[in-house]
Amino acid sequence: MSLTPAAHAPVSAATNPSTTLELPLQRHLPKASRLAFGCMGLGGSWDATDWTADHLAHAHAAVEAALDIGVTLFDHADIYTFGKAESVFGELLRRQPSLRDRIVLQSKCGIRFADAQGPKRYDLSSDYIVTAVEASLRRLGTDRLDLLLLHRPDPLMQPDEIAEAFQRLRSRGLVSHFGVSNMHAGQIAWLNRALDQPLVANQLELGLGHLEPIDAGTCFNDRQAGTRAGALAWGGTLELCQQDGIQLQAWSALARGRYTGDTAADPRDEPARALVHQLAEQHGVSPEGLVLAWLMRHPARIQPVIGTSQPARIRACGDALKLTMSRGDWYALYEAARGAALP
Template sequence: MSLAALPLQQHVPTASPLAYGCMGLGGRWDHAPWTDSDVDHAQAAVEAALDIGITLFDHADIYTFGKAESVFGALFRRQPSLRERIVLQSKCGIRFATDSHPKCYDLSGGYIVEAVEASLRRLGTERLDILLLHRPDPLMAPDEIAEAFQRLRTQGKVGHLGVSNMNAGQMAWLGRALDQPLVANQLELGLGHLEPIDAGTCFNDPQAATRPGALAWAGTMEHCQQHGIQIQAWSSLARGRFSGDTAQTSADEPARALVHQLARHHGVSAEGIVLAWLMKHPARIQPVIGTSNPDRIRACGDAMRVTLNRGEWYSLYETARGVPLP
């Protein structure tokens, strides 16, 4: 596959076309302490990701209740040179319920600073290359966010700012307060989550009424392309719905079968086809791989070896939709 430069590479030249999502590291989603075996598990996943050329590693402060970042910090202590080889990204803004407050999204300036400093302590590093705001906060004030980011950037704790799960209007509203461009927007996107793409294909068709999730993303992908904002696709593999040996539901079987047919035709893995479908899009989408299985991670590297043609891309799109295009 001949790949054009990612939008992100104008800010972070060493960012790779694929990213590794660290949500599965750190053990279970509980408050039990992490162990050396959790570090070993993370090391195997990270080495597999490095083997296929991945340099960008994506965290969030909530992943396994902070243990994903802590285990990654343990990896840095095992291999001090690792930090210089990678682009480190993390997210903040989701707060779980406690005795003193309900679950909420918190993009207040004070909380952003507090959350970043806590992530840096867990990771055992002085700087995040990229900070993403994890989810839109209905109470967010762009000027306050901009002030917090400026403080963190001046202190050398954060290099660039991006968002996650924000639509075009939210990005434009936030961006007007910043003196630096937003560099990324992480969206749930792939053959299993087509809404951001459907927003541009069925907005003027009766199908829109039956696919209401698409309308919320109207203009989002176009906004990102216009402003050079990297679209990062989380859940890009859709938990193996289309790359597994058997379909998880009967509705997924036609798309799963087509993925495997194309994989045989191109001589690549099914994971490679699923990701190549995303990477065909002119937005230069950066898939975020969430599996911690080293074999499956390495299989994802096949996405770099195949370019789908227009007919193959549309066949996968319509088959995964489950209904004809308008």
């Protein structure tokens, strides 16, 4: 079993200027790739059963495809397939230990499933964060995470307690850098005040299928802001992350295939789906690559997290690196996905 990161020739700046721009994350983790691979689909089913040889083969094929398109950042969470995503990835690392030092390993914690102590809940208490990281490291078979994200905001979270957990993990060499996921600007600023090391990433649901963080800036001073549910809650989040050098990572960047398939499951998505395919053919890229290129055109230098575990679709995502989208195409897709003209 061989998992070797691809050695790609650099794309010229004239072809793709975005490849010459440093990701905010690369200031802290220079090996971080422009695209990330999300490992949520590895390890089998979301239950307590064990992973199998077939699950290992599936993970190997998916990781190999990601490496083939130059991915070095692999995104995990302790809850993915009840921990099996980390475990099966750890088996891949065990079989090829040299891979560990050539990739950026990221995981998340803070979501707890229902148990004897309570229902599904969020837990960003200091002891739980530390315990969760220790468990992730055991499953991954490694001694450190390059980046830990807090998976969801906990209404009961206390910044000083989170800062204490981060200090414990950093002093033991278990985690190098820290970030958050699904947090808005106010939460990030509030949390950052207690930390002695800045947050370096914020992973949001973001893309053609989830436009609210972008709409929050586009429509805040228009009546549309009141009709687009959730948009106002994200006000200032993209701007804060750009200002403070926080890497924006986009989960569900492919919108679960809403715009890349041959037909739209929801008729309201058909105009955007048709335009994605039209522009993909025009530019000689895959629909997946075009959808991700739309995200990567944003000046925040967003890092899409590839959520599919199908090797062919993973490789198709590599086309995003071949295209810098024009302003006209970007706005055409934005309007089509919104389903309404801009104010």
